[in-house]
Amino acid sequence: MGQADDRTAINPAARAVAPPFTPRQPDIPRQADTLQQPHSPGHSEKARSRVNLAVAIAGLTLPNPVMPASGTFGFGAEYAPFIDLNRLGAIVVKTITLHPTSGNPPPRLMETCSGLLNSIGLQNPGLEVFIQEKLPYLRQFSPPLIVNIAGRTVDEYAELARRLDAVAGVDALEVNISCPNVKEGGIVFGTVPAMAARVTAAIKQNTRLPVIIKLTPNVTDITAVARAVVDAGADALSLINTLQGMAIDVETRRPALANVAGGLSGPAIKPVALYHVWRVAQAVQVPVIGMGGIMNARDAIEFLLAGASAVAVGTASLVDPGALMVIIDDLENYLVEQGLTDVRELIGALQI
Amino acid sequence: MKFYYDNKRGQSVMMFTKGTIVAQRVVSDQYHLLTIEQPDIAKQARPGQFIMLKAWERIDLLLPRPFSLYRILPERGQLQILYQVRGQGTAEIARRVPGEKVELTGPAGNGIVLPEEGAIALLGRGIGAAPLMAIAETAAARKGLAVYTFLSARKTELLLGREDFALYASRVTLATDDGHHNEGRLLTALLAEMIAREGIAIRSVYTCGSRRLARGLLPMQARYGFTAYIFLEETMACGIGSCKGCVCKVREPGSPAGFVYKKVCQDGPVFPVDKVVW
Numbered sequence: 245m246g247q248a249d250d251r252t253a254i255n256p257a258a259r260a261v262a263p264p265f266t267p268r269q270p271d272i273p274r275q276a277d278t279l280q281q282p283h284s285p286g287h288s289e290k291a292r293s294r295v296n297l298a299v300a301i302a303g304l305t306l307p308n309p310v311m312p313a314s315g316t317f318g319f320g321a322e323y324a325p326f327i328d329l330n331r332l333g334a335i336v337v338k339t340i341t342l343h344p345t346s347g348n349p350p351p352r353l354m355e356t357c358s359g360l361l362n363s364i365g366l367q368n369p370g371l372e373v374f375i376q377e378k379l380p381y382l383r384q385f386s387p388p389l390i391v392n393i394a395g396r397t398v399d400e401y402a403e404l405a406r407r408l409d410a411v412a413g414v415d416a417l418e419v420n421i422s423c424p425n426v427k428e429g430g431i432v433f434g435t436v437p438a439m440a441a442r443v444t445a446a447i448k449q450n451t452r453l454p455v456i457i458k459l460t461p462n463v464t465d466i467t468a469v470a471r472a473v474v475d476a477g478a479d480a481l482s483l484i485n486t487l488q489g490m491a492i493d494v495e496t497r498r499p500a501l502a503n504v505a506g507g508l509s510g511p512a513i514k515p516v517a518l519y520h521v522w523r524v525a526q527a528v529q530v531p532v533i534g535m536g537g538i539m540n541a542r543d544a545i546e547f548l549l550a551g552a553s554a555v556a557v558g559t560a561s562l563v564d565p566g567a568l569m570v571i572i573d574d575l576e577n578y579l580v581e582q583g584l585t586d587v588r589e590l591i592g593a594l595q596i
Numbered sequence: 597m598k599f600y601y602d603n604k605r606g607q608s609v610m611m612f613t614k615g616t617i618v619a620q621r622v623v624s625d626q627y628h629l630l631t632i633e634q635p636d637i638a639k640q641a642r643p644g645q646f647i648m649l650k651a652w653e654r655i656d657l658l659l660p661r662p663f664s665l666y667r668i669l670p671e672r673g674q675l676q677i678l679y680q681v682r683g684q685g686t687a688e689i690a691r692r693v694p695g696e697k698v699e700l701t702g703p704a705g706n707g708i709v710l711p712e713e714g715a716i717a718l719l720g721r722g723i724g725a726a727p728l729m730a731i732a733e734t735a736a737a738r739k740g741l742a743v744y745t746f747l748s749a750r751k752t753e754l755l756l757g758r759e760d761f762a763l764y765a766s767r768v769t770l771a772t773d774d775g776h777h778n779e780g781r782l783l784t785a786l787l788a789e790m791i792a793r794e795g796i797a798i799r800s801v802y803t804c805g806s807r808r809l810a811r812g813l814l815p816m817q818a819r820y821g822f823t824a825y826i827f828l829e830e831t832m833a834c835g836i837g838s839c840k841g842c843v844c845k846v847r848e849p850g851s852p853a854g855f856v857y858k859k860v861c862q863d864g865p866v867f868p869v870d871k872v873v874w
Contacts, residue, residue, distance in 0.1 A: 318838035322862075325610045326836075338840075347857050353831045353841035358656045360833060367840045367857060510658055539655070562834040563650070563658050565612045565701060 295579045296586040297572075299333070299553050301531045302454035302479035304388045304415055306333040306554055309587060310544060310572045313535050313558030314338055314392035314418060314458070315364070316509075319378040320385070326565035329385045331572060333554060336390045337374075337382065339420050342400045344370035354491045354500035359512030359537075360559050361489055363503035366394055366423070371404060375411055388415035390456065395443075396426040402446040409451035417453050419443065421473075422460040422485045422507075434460040434485075437472035444476035456533065459483040459524070466520050467527040474528045482533035482556065483524060484517045510559040511537040518550050525551025525592060539567070541574030548590040610836065611636060612701045617651075617694050618674060624753050626681040627723070628690055629666065634700060635673030641665055642707030643730040644827075644866045647675065648835035651698040652688040660701065661685045662832045662861070664727035664804075666757070668734075678726040678756060704835050705865045708825065713740035714799045717822075718765070719783045719813070720747050724805015725756045727827050727865075729764075731802055736764035744790065744798070745769070746783040748806075752776050784812035791820050798822045802866070810869045817870065824869040830860045837862030845873035 297308035311334040312323075319337050320329055329335060347367025354361040368374070374391075382389055391414050395401035401419065408414050421434035421443055433439050440457070447455050457473040459466055461484040470481055486507025491500035499505075517536020525532045534552030537559065538544050544555045560567040579587060615634030623629050637647065643665070650660035667676040681690045692698065708731065710716065716735060718728040725747055735743045745765040749755045750773045761768045769786050770777040778786060791798060798820060803809050804827035813824035830842040843857035846867065855873045858864065 316834075316839060318840075322834075322836050322838035326612050338838075346851075346853065347840065347843065349845075350843050350857075351831055352843065353833050353839075355657075355659050355831075358658065360658060362833070362839070362841060364840050367843070511655055559658065562839055563660065564699070565834070565836060 292576055292580060294585055295576055296588070297333075297576060297579075299588060299591070301533065301553055302416060302456060304334070304454060307331075307387060308333040308572055308575070309548065309552075309554035310568060310575065311387075311390070311533070311554060311556050312336050312561060312568060313556035314390075314420070316558035316561050319374075320382055323561070323565055327569050330387065332385075332387045332568060333572075334388045334390050334415075335382060335385060336418060336556065337378070337392060338368055339366050339392045339394045340368055340371055340374045340404065341366060341394055341396075342371050342404055344368070344373070349502040351500065351502055352506075354506070356489070356491055356508070357512060359489075359508050359510040360562070361491055361501060361506040361508050362486070363501045363506035365503065366420075371407060375407075379411065379413055383413040389413060390416045390418050392418040392420055392458070394420040394423045396423065398425075398427075398442055398446045401443050402450045405447040405453075405455075406450040409453055414453060416456055416479075417447065417451060418456040418458050418482055419447060420458050420485070422458070422462075432460065432462070434458075434469060435463050437468045440469050441472040441476035444473040444478050448477035454479040456480040456482050458485055459520075460485045461516060461520050461536075462488050467523055470524045470528050474530050478530060480531045480533065480553075481524060481528065482535065484513070484520050484536045487513050487516065509537065511539050511543075513537045514543060514546075518546055521547055521552050522550040522594070538571070539563075541571045541578055544571055544575055545578060545590060548587070549592070549594045551592040551594070553588075553591050609640070610702060610704060612699070613637070614697050615675070615700050617692050617696050617698060619694055620690070620692060623678065623756060627754075627756055628679055628681065630677050630679065630689065630692075632675050632677070632698060632700070633673055634675060635670075637700065637702045638668060638673050638675050639670045641668045641670075641675065641703035643668070643710075643734045644708035644727065645703040645705045646727075646835075646861075646865060647677070647700045647702035648704060648832070649677070649689065649698060649700050651692045651696075652685075654688070657684055657688065659685075659833055660699065660835065661689075662704070662835055664730075664827065664865070665703075666726050666729045667760075668730050678723065678729070680723045701835055705861055706863075708802065708866050710735055710738065711741065711799045712738065715742040715744060715766075715796055717744045717746065717787055717798045717801045718761075719787065719801060719803040719809050720745070720756075721783070721803075721805030721809055722749050722754060723756065724803070724827070725761070727804050728802060729757050729760055732761055732764040742766040742796075744787075744796070746771070746786055748772065748780075748783050750774065782812060783809055784816065788816060788820070800825065802827070803869075807874065810872070811874055813869050825866045826869050826872060827865050828860045828867055828872070829865070832861055835861045846871050847873055 348365030489508035514537030534547030535556035648660035
C-alpha cells in the first residue's frame with residue numbers, strides 16, 4: 245500500500261497559492277480518556293448545565309439529538325478509541341441482514357466533489373453473529389441502541405423484527421427500505437408507497453420496538469412514501485438515505501465503482517436532504533431524524549430548524565472520527581450563545 | 597486472519613490527532629518525502645502500519661488519504677511518508693511547508709511480525725518501496741537478521757530510497773525497465789537467482805507496488821521455503837474498519853464463494869500472497 249489512489253484529480257497541476265493550514269480548535273489528541281475537556285471557553289458550566297439537549301423520538305428519550313448514521317459507524321467498537329460512545333444521542337449500527345452478506349466487489353468507494361460515492365453492498369455478518377458477538381459489546385453503553393435492518397423480502401424484514409424483539413439491549417429498529425425486493429422484480433421497496441407500507445406493517449406486527457423507517461430520496465415524491473409508512477404504523481422516519489450516483493474514469497472509460505452506480509453522501513447532498521426533511525416534517529405527524537451531509541453543528545441546526553427532531557452524522561465521521569463529539573459540543577454552545585435553554589425550541593423553528 | 601500478525605492493538609491506541617510538518621523534500625520528479633512530528637503515533641507505530649493524513653481544509657476534498665510509513669522515528673517523535681503527487685489530495689500535501697499542521701489518524705492497520713533471525717527479502721516496485729523502508733530499518737536493529745532489498749522502476753531516477761535502503765540492507769539489488777540496471781529483469785527472477793547462487797535461506801518476503809511481483813512469488817514459496825506477503829492498496833474512506841469500503845478478496849475455503857471480503861485497513865494492509873484472490 246503506497247498511498248491513496250486519489251483518482252479524483254483532474255488537474256493536479258493547478259497550484260494556486262493555498263492559505264496556510266490552520267488547525268481547528270479544540271486541539272487534540274482526542275482519545276476517550278482525554279475527551280471530557282472540549283468545553284470551549286466563554287461559556288460557563290452554569291450556562292451549559294441549564295441547557296436541555298434531550299429529545300424524544302418514538303417513545304425513546306435521547307440524551308441529545310446527535311447520532312451516527314447507519315453504515316458509517318460499524319458496530320460502534322471501531323470508534324471507541326476516538327470518542328466516548330456514552331455521549332451520543334443514540335448508537336446506530338450498520339445494516340443487519342438475516343443471513344451474512346458478503347457485499348459488492350471493490351472498488352467500492354469514489355470520492356467526488358464534496359461527496360463520497362459508495363457501493364458497499366450491505367456487507368455484514370448476519371443477524372445471528374450480530375446478536376452473539378456484537379450486541380454484548382453494545383449493551384454496555386447507555387444511549388439507546390438503534391439497529392438498522394434490511395431484507396430482500398417482506399418476510400425477511402418480518403423475521404428480523406421478530407428475532408430482534410426477543411433480545412435484550414435493542415431499543416429501536418431503523419428499517420433500510422432502499423433495497424430491491426427480490427420477489428417482486430427487484431423493485432426497491434422504498435420507491436413504491438404501497439410496498440414500503442407493506443414492509444412497515446409486517447415489521448410492526450412482529451415487534452414491540454419503536455420502528456423508524458429510513459426513506460430513500462430516489463423517488464418522485466418522498467412525502468407519498470412518508471405518508472404511506474406512517475399510515476402503516478411507522479413511529480418515526482429517518483431521511484435521507486444516499487442519492488444514487490456514478491463516476492467514470494475517463495482514462496479507462498470504466499465506471500469508478502465496480503457496481504457501476506453507488507450512493508452519494510457528504511456535504512454535496514445536504515441541500516437536497518434538508519429540502520426533503522423540511523417537506524416530510526410538514527407532511528407527517530411522527531418525529532423525523534434528519535441526515536445527509538451534516539459536517540458540523542451549524543448543518544445539524546439547519547436540519548432541526550427544518551423540522552427534524554434529531555440528526556444523524558455519517559460521512560463527517562469518516563473524515564474526522566471525533567466529529568460527533570464536536571457537533572454535540574458546538575450545538576450546546578450555539579444554544580448558550582442564542583440564550584436558549586432547550587434544543588427542542590429549534591425543532592421546526594424555521595421562519596418563512 | 598489474525599494468526600500471522602503481531603496484533604498489538606490492545607496495547608497501542610489508535611488516535612486522531614494533529615502533527616507538525618518538519619520537512620518536505622522533493623525526492624524525484626513527483627515523489628516527495630514528508631516528515632511529520634507526532635510523538636504519540638511515532639512511539640507506537642510498527643512496520644506495516646499506516647496513517648490517514650489530511651492536510652487541507654477544503655470542503656470539496658473530504659477524505660483523509662492513507663499513507664504507509666517510510667520511516668518510524670520514535671526517539672525523534674517523527675514519522676516519514678514517501679508519496680507520489682497523483683491527485684488533489686497529494687497535491688495539497690505537497691503544498692504544505694514546515695511548521696504547518698496536519699491531521700492524522702493512526703497507527704492504523706496491523707504491524708508485521710519479523711523473524712528473530714535468518715534473512716528476509718523486500719521487493720519494491722516504484723512507490724512500493726515506501727512501506728518496505730520501515731521494515732528494513734526495524735530489521736536492521738535485530739542482530740542476526742539480514743535484509744536483502746530488491747527495487748525496480750521504469751528508470752533510475754524513479755528507484756526510490758536507494759540510499760536509505762543501503763544503510764540498512766545487507767544488499768540492494770536494482771532493476772530498471774530501461775535496462776540500465778540488471779537489464780530490467782524481474783525482481784522475482786533476481787531473488788531466485790540470488791537464493792540459488794548463494795544458498796541464502798530467505799524466511800519471509802514482503803512486496804509492494806506490483807501485483808505481478810506478488811503473483812510471481814506464489815510458486816516460489818514452496819520451492820524456496822519462504823512465506824511471501826503483499827501490501828495491498830485500495831481506496832479508503834475511514835481507515836479504521838468502520839465503512840467496509842477498502843475490501844479485498846481473501847481465500848476462505850469454508851465460505852460459500854470460497855472467498856470473503858477483508859478490510860485492507862483493519863485486516864491488513866499486509867496479506868500473505870497465497871491468501872489473496874488475484
